Amino acid sequence: MKLYRATLMHTPESPFTAPDALQVQEDGGLLVEEGRILASGPYAQVRANHPRAEVVDLRGGVLLPGFIDTHVHYPQVRVLGGLGMQLLEWLDKNTLPEEARLSDDAYARAVAREFLSALRSNGTTTALVFGSHYASAMDIFFSEAAQTGLRVVAGQVVSDRLLRPELHTTPERAYAEGKALIERWHGVGRALYAVTPRFSLSASEGLLDACAALMTEFPDVRFTSHLNENPREVEAVRELFPTARDYLDTYERAGLVTRRSVLAHNVHPADRELAVMAAHRCSAAHCPCSNSALGSGLFPLKRHLQAGVHVSLGTDVGGGTGFSLLKEGLQAYFMQQLLGAQGVPLGPAHLLYLSTRAGAEALDLGDLTGDFGVGKAFDAVYLRPPQGTTLDTVLNHADGPERMLADLFTLGTQQDVAQVWVGGDAVYRRASSEQEVGV
Ligand SMILES: Nc1nc2[nH]cnc2c(=O)[nH]1
Numbered sequence: 001m002k003l004y005r006a007t008l009m010h011t012p013e014s015p016f017t018a019p020d021a022l023q024v025q026e027d028g029g030l031l032v033e034e035g036r037i038l039a040s041g042p043y044a045q046v047r048a049n050h051p052r053a054e055v056v057d058l059r060g061g062v063l064l065p066g067f068i069d070t071h072v073h074y075p076q077v078r079v080l081g082g083l084g085m086q087l088l089e090w091l092d093k094n095t096l097p098e099e100a101r102l103s104d105d106a107y108a109r110a111v112a113r114e115f116l117s118a119l120r121s122n123g124t125t126t127a128l129v130f131g132s133h134y135a136s137a138m139d140i141f142f143s144e145a146a147q148t149g150l151r152v153v154a155g156q157v158v159s160d161r162l163l164r165p166e167l168h169t170t171p172e173r174a175y176a177e178g179k180a181l182i183e184r185w186h187g188v189g190r191a192l193y194a195v196t197p198r199f200s201l202s203a204s205e206g207l208l209d210a211c212a213a214l215m216t217e218f219p220d221v222r223f224t225s226h227l228n229e230n231p232r233e234v235e236a237v238r239e240l241f242p243t244a245r246d247y248l249d250t251y252e253r254a255g256l257v258t259r260r261s262v263l264a265h266n267v268h269p270a271d272r273e274l275a276v277m278a279a280h281r282c283s284a285a286h287c288p289c290s291n292s293a294l295g296s297g298l299f300p301l302k303r304h305l306q307a308g309v310h311v312s313l314g315t316d317v318g319g320g321t322g323f324s325l326l327k328e329g330l331q332a333y334f335m336q337q338l339l340g341a342q343g344v345p346l347g348p349a350h351l352l353y354l355s356t357r358a359g360a361e362a363l364d365l366g367d368l369t370g371d372f373g374v375g376k377a378f379d380a381v382y383l384r385p386p387q388g389t390t391l392d393t394v395l396n397h398a399d400g401p402e403r404m405l406a407d408l409f410t411l412g413t414q415q416d417v418a419q420v421w422v423g424g425d426a427v428y429r430r431a432s433s434e435q436e437v438g439v
C-alpha cells in the first residue's frame with residue numbers, strides 16, 4: 001500500500017456543465033493498493049487513517065491524472081514536421097509513403113518502440129491509436145505496447161481505394177484480419193481493439209460493411225475514423241457517396257456511429273451531423289495542433305457543446321506537432337480565443353478535463369481512469385519542472401492552484417514530465433541528470 005503525497009488536481013466532472021469542476025488538494029494524499037485508488041483527501045487525514053502506508057513524497061510538483069490522447073497515429077512518428085501542406089497533399093507526399101514502410105516487420109517494431117516511448121515520456125497513459133494498414137505491424141504494436149504497461153485502444157487501419165495499392169485491402173481480408181487481431185488482443189492486459197477504416201474517402205461501402213460486421217460480432221470493441229477535417233476532403237467524400245446525406249452518413253448508414261465511436265476532427269460539420277453524433281453519444285476528437293499545421297480550420301467547439309456532442313483531445317501525430325497533451329490543450333485555448341464571439345473561453349479546468357477525463361469518457365473507460373476518484377486506477381503524471389526553467393520560476397510565484405494549472409499548460413513540455421504511472425505501475429521516470437537545468 002502506497003500513499004502518494006503531492007499537490008493533486010483533477011476534474012471528475014465536466015467544467016462545461018459543472019461549476020467548480022476543478023478539484024484541488026494542495027497537500028493531498030492518494031492511497032493506492034494493487035493499482036487502484038483506495039482513499040484520497042488532505043494528506044494529514046489520509047495518513048492518520050493509514051499510518052502504516054509507505055509514503056511517496058512528491059511535494060514540489062503537481063500530480064495530475066494521466067493524459068488521454070484520443071487520436072494519434074502509430075506509423076507517423078517519424079513524419080512529424082512535414083509542414084506547408086494541406087491534408088490530401090500531406091497524405092500523398094509525406095505520410096502514406098512512410099506508412100507503406102511498415103510492411104517490414106523490423107521497421108514496424110522500431111517505429112512502435114519510438115511511438116510508445118514518446119507517449120509515455122509525455123505523460124500519456126491511455127491512447128486511442130490509429131494503427132498500421134498491415135496486420136503484422138499491429139501484432140508487433142500490441143506486443144510492444146503490452147511491455148510498456150500503457151493502456152492502448154488500437155486497430156488495424158483499413159482502406160480499399162485511392163491511397164496507394166500496397167496499402168489497400170479487400171472487405172473480406174479486412175474482416176478476417178480484424179477478427180484475428182480482436183481475438184488475439186482485445187481485452188488482453190490493458191489493450192482494447194478499435195475498428196478503424198482510415199476515412200470514407202478511402203473506403204468503399206463494402207469495406208465499411210465489413211467494419212460493421214466486426215462491430216456486430218464483437219460489440220464492445222471501439223470504432224474510430226476521420227470526419228469533416230478538410231474542405232477538399234469533404235467535397236471528395238460527397239462525390240464518392242452521392243446518396244449520403246453528408247460525411248457522417250457514410251458511417252451512420254453502416255451502423256458505425258455509436259457510444260463507442262470516436263471521430264477525429266469534425267472541423268466542418270453540418271447541424272444534422274452534430275445532432276446525430278449527440279443522439280448516438282459518439283465523440284469528436286479535437287486535434288487543434290493538427291488543424292493548425294494542416295490549415296484544416298478552427299474547430300467549432302461551441303456548436304459541438306450546444307448540440308450536446310462530447311469532445312475530447314487528440315494530438316494527431318504526425319499531422320499534429322508532437323505528443324504533448326499540454327501543448328494540445330494550449331492550442332485548443334488559442335483557437336477558441338481566435339474565434340472571438342464564436343469561441344468558447346477555456347480556462348485551466350477545461351484544459352485539464354479535455355486532456356484527461358473527457359478522453360476516458362470518449363473511450364467508455366470512465367469507470368476506470370481519467371480522474372483520481374476512489375476506485376479508479378492509479379493512472380497519473382507527475383509534473384515537476386527542472387530547477388531554473390521558466391516554468392519552475394513561474395510556478396514558484398503562482399498565486400494559487402488554478403494559476404499553477406494554467407502555467408503548466410502554457411509552459412509545460414516533455415522535460416517537465418518527471419514520472420508516470422499506469423494502474424499503479426511506474427511506466428516512466430525522467431533521467432535524473434535532466435532534472436537540473438541552468439543551475
Ligand atoms: N490528420 C489526418 N487525417 C487523415 N485522414 C485520413 N488519414 C489521415 C491522417 O493520417 N491524418
Ligand SMILES: [Zn+2]
Nearest residue numbers: 071226264316
Ligand atoms: Zn488523424
